[in-house]
Structures are given as structure tokens and as C-alpha cells.
Amino acid sequence: GAVVSQHPSRVICKSGTSVKIECRSLDFQATTMFWYRQFPKQSLMLMATSNEGSKATYEQGVEKDKFLINHASLTLSTLTVTSAHPEDSSFYICSARSMRETQYFGPGTRLLVL
Amino acid sequence: AQKITQTQPGMFVQEKEAVTLDCTYDTSDPSYGLFWYKQPSSGEMIFLIYQGSYDQQNATEGRYSLNFQKARKSANLVISASQLGDSAMYFCAMRGQLRQGAQKLVFGQGTRLTINP
Numbered sequence: 476g477a478v479v480s481q482h483p484s485r486v487i488c489k490s491g492t493s494v495k496i497e498c499r500s501l502d503f504q505a506t507t508m509f510w511y512r513q514f515p516k517q518s519l520m521l522m523a524t525s526n527e528g529s530k531a532t533y534e535q536g537v538e539k540d541k542f543l544i545n546h547a548s549l550t551l552s553t554l555t556v557t558s559a560h561p562e563d564s565s566f567y568i569c570s571a572r573s574m575r576e577t578q579y580f581g582p583g584t585r586l587l588v589l
Numbered sequence: 590a591q592k593i594t595q596t597q598p599g600m601f602v603q604e605k606e607a608v609t610l611d612c613t614y615d616t617s618d619p620s621y622g623l624f625w626y627k628q629p630s631s632g633e634m635i636f637l638i639y640q641g642s643y644d645q646q647n648a649t650e651g652r653y654s655l656n657f658q659k660a661r662k663s664a665n666l667v668i669s670a671s672q673l674g675d676s677a678m679y680f681c682a683m684r685g686q687l688r689q690g691a692q693k694l695v696f697g698q699g700t701r702l703t704i705n706p
Contacts (some may be wrong), residue, residue: 507692518696519634566632572696574646576622576684578694580634 477503479571483586488559496554500570504549505571510542512550513566525552548559559588564577592614593683595697602671603705609656610666610700612681618642621685623664624694625655628678637679639665668702676704 478501482504498508506527511519523544524532531544532566542561543555556563568583592615602608614623625637640648640655648655656665668675678701682694 509693513632518698521693524693568632568634568635572692576692577624577636577639578684579636580626583632583634585632 477563477571477573477577477579479500479569479579481569481584482563483584484582485587487498487587487589490560492556494556494559494586496567496586498554498571498581500550500551500571503569503571503573505552505573506549507572508546508552509570509572510544510552511568511570513568513583515566519568522554537572539553556586559586559587564588590644591618591683591685591695592683593695593697595681596696597700599701599703601703601705604673606673607667607669607672608675608681608702610668610681610702611639612664612666612697614662614664614683616683616685621683624682624684625664625666626680626682627675628680628699630677634680657670657676662679665673667700672703672706673704676699676702678702697703 480499482497488551508525510522513519516536525546527546533539546552563573564587570578596614601613605614621642623640627635638648638650638655639668640657654667657660678699681697
């Protein structure tokens with residue numbers, strides 16, 4: 476299947492700092508990427524839809540100023556958690572939609588805010 | 590609104606047995622897609638199988654098959670000859686009608702499958 480990478484895989488930061496997470500589609504172009512958040516033992520919660528060259532579409536209840544999304548190219552989308560706080564600690568996972576309409580997921584990023 | 594329901598929070602199966610993971614859905618879209626993903630303890634989401642709402646035949650991918658019953662709005666995943674490595678969380682997901690821009694996936698709550706030796 477298609478390959479999607481995410482970097483970093485794990486990050487620990489101090490409260491108040493910003494953290495950037497990269498999502499790359501390695502072997503296909505993705506006009507649309509998605510960012511999810513997953514709490515322990517729960518399902519994935521869609522945060523936003525990232526479209527190349529345009530503003531992201533955020534789900535209800537997700538603060539766009541808190542979670543900045545940039546989709547600068549057909550293979551890269553970034554999520555920046557600004558002024559992170561302990562409650563932002565979670566597993567963040569991206570996906571990229573292929574031409575066959577299947578979403579392929581990255582390996583995820585575990586964020587721990589101290 | 591679209592909704593996915595997985596009623597089995599956990600399942601325990603003996604190695605080499607077949608297992609069926611239940612998934613029911615609700616949507617008003619005439620066209621939709623159904624997916625199954627596997628999430629091992631490492632966290633990555635692994636795509637397993639896809640079924641389009643207009644597909645005439647049930648999807649199959651190796652040991653995975655999807656029992657698609659459109660009238661019942663169910664899309665159960667069947668794993669044949671289970672292996673220890675099949676132990677993981679399994680998520681059923683649905684995508685709505687593409688031309689309306691409903692590209693996002695809606696996920697069920699997941700089923701934790703444990704394969705016993």
C-alpha cells in the first residue's frame with residue numbers, strides 16, 4: 476500500500492512551547508490530508524481536513540488558532556500545536572487520500588506536554 | 590449524519606479460528622465507502638479492506654473479507670485462519686458521497702481482538 480510518514484514519532488515538550496508535526500505522502504500525491512487525534516483506548520477524532528493550497532477545514536470544537544495546519548505541497552502537510560498545554564498531550568495521526576480514495580495513515584506522533 | 594457502530598469492545602479467539610468483527614452503519618448518502626483498519630499497539634493505522642456501496646461483490650484481501658449486507662447496513666470483517674499477529678484494535682470506518690466533498694472518514698469505537706495460542 477501507499478506510504479505515509481510522520482515526524483517526529485514522539486515528542487516531549489514544556490508547557491507553552493509550540494510543536495510542529497510533519498506528515499508526508501512518500502509515493503503518491505495527496506491533494507487532501509487529514510489530521511486526527513486519539514486519546515487512549517478511544518477512537519480517532521478528526522480534527523481538520525487539509526487541502527493543498529487552501530485553508531484547512533476544521534471540525535467543530537477544534538481551535539484553528541491552536542492547531543495550525545499548512546498544506547504547502549502535494550506531499551506535505553504540517554500540524555503545529557501552538558502554546559501546548561498538558562491537555563494537548565495525545566496521539567496525533569495524519570492520513571493522506573490517494574487517487575483511489577483510500578486513506579493511508581502515518582505512524583502517528585505521541586505528544587507529551589509537561 | 591453518518592454513524593458507525595461497533596458493538597464488540599473486545600473479542601478473544603483461538604489461533605487458527607475464523608473471527609467476525611461486527612460493524613453497522615447509518616447514512617443517507619446513496620453512495621459511500623466502507624473501510625476496515627487495524628491498529629496494533631504501535632499505533633499505526635493499517636488499511637485492510639475497502640467496500641464501495643455499489644460494488645456487486647464482497648471485497649476480499651487475502652485472509653480478510655468483508656461481509657457486506659447493504660439492506661441491513663452492515664459491513665462485518667471476517668478474518669480467516671487467525672494468527673497471533675492479528676491481535677490489535679480494529680476500526681470500521683465510512684466515507685460519504687465524494688462529490689459532496691464528504692471525504693472524511695467516520696470511525697467506529699473499535700474492537701480489540703486478542704488471538705490466544
